[in-house]
Amino acid sequence: MKLINALLLGGTLLFPAQAIAEQKPEAKQESKAEFFVSMQCMNKMVFRGLTFSEDPILNSTLLFTRDGLSVIGFINYDTRKGQVNELDIMLEYARPVGDFTVTAGFGYYGFIGQSIDKTQELYVTATLEKLLKPSLKLFFDYDEGSGIYGEFSMSHYFDLGKVDVSASVSLGFNHKYFRENTGFSHTALNLTMPVEIAEGINVVPKITYSKSLDEEEVKDQFYGGISLDMTL
Numbered sequence: 001m002k003l004i005n006a007l008l009l010g011g012t013l014l015f016p017a018q019a020i021a022e023q024k025p026e027a028k029q030e031s032k033a034e035f036f037v038s039m040q041c042m043n044k045m046v047f048r049g050l051t052f053s054e055d056p057i058l059n060s061t062l063l064f065t066r067d068g069l070s071v072i073g074f075i076n077y078d079t080r081k082g083q084v085n086e087l088d089i090m091l092e093y094a095r096p097v098g099d100f101t102v103t104a105g106f107g108y109y110g111f112i113g114q115s116i117d118k119t120q121e122l123y124v125t126a127t128l129e130k131l132l133k134p135s136l137k138l139f140f141d142y143d144e145g146s147g148i149y150g151e152f153s154m155s156h157y158f159d160l161g162k163v164d165v166s167a168s169v170s171l172g173f174n175h176k177y178f179r180e181n182t183g184f185s186h187t188a189l190n191l192t193m194p195v196e197i198a199e200g201i202n203v204v205p206k207i208t209y210s211k212s213l214d215e216e217e218v219k220d221q222f223y224g225g226i227s228l229d230m231t232l
């Protein structure tokens with residue numbers, strides 16, 4: 001459950017590589033290996049404030065982590081075309097530095113039947129392991145995205161007894177990452193409610209409201225979905 005909660009605090013399970021750094025430093029020091037599997041359905045694909053598909057999507061994520069090193073695989077299924085249209089892999093290393101968790105990683109995004117074949121990025125994140133877990137993330141896409149995306153976020157996990165809620169807010173800054181403009185792109189509120197149906201298995205409804213800060217290239221979005229998450 002700890003790993004699932006950490007991923008939820010990252011604000012998304014669509015691309016969990018961004019969320020590994022939200023784990024507690026003491027969890028990273030354990031030598032125990034963990035596997036995480038997620039199968040998700042969303043009503044559209046929105047990533048870093050940008051809309052990549054208005055159609056419902058199905059995707060699966062497989063994550064392996066040990067001693068701060070994580071390997072993440074991601075596959076996305078286009079329901080309109082009836083085919084797999086994205087295969088990603090991410091590698092990252094996270095470690096505690098004082099009260100912070102610092103993460104560095106590499107992401108490879110492979111696209112099938114789309115206008116571009118792939119893009120690649122390097123990223124670094126720093127999360128303060130205190131109340132509200134303020135986090136700063138920087139992504140440098142040196143391939144087709146050809147830009148920089150930065151995000152500041154805060155998050156909290158509310159233990160409400162029978163019902164738990166994970167909430168996060170974020171502010172995105174986009175410097176020519178899959179767009180022409182530079183500046184603050186959007187702010188977002190994300191809510192998830194994990195429901196444990198068996199040990200290590202959760203059903204997770206989720207909703208996100210994204211408010212555009214650049215009306216030329218980013219639009220307001222309200223989207224959501226549900227996932228089945230398992231820690232093995």
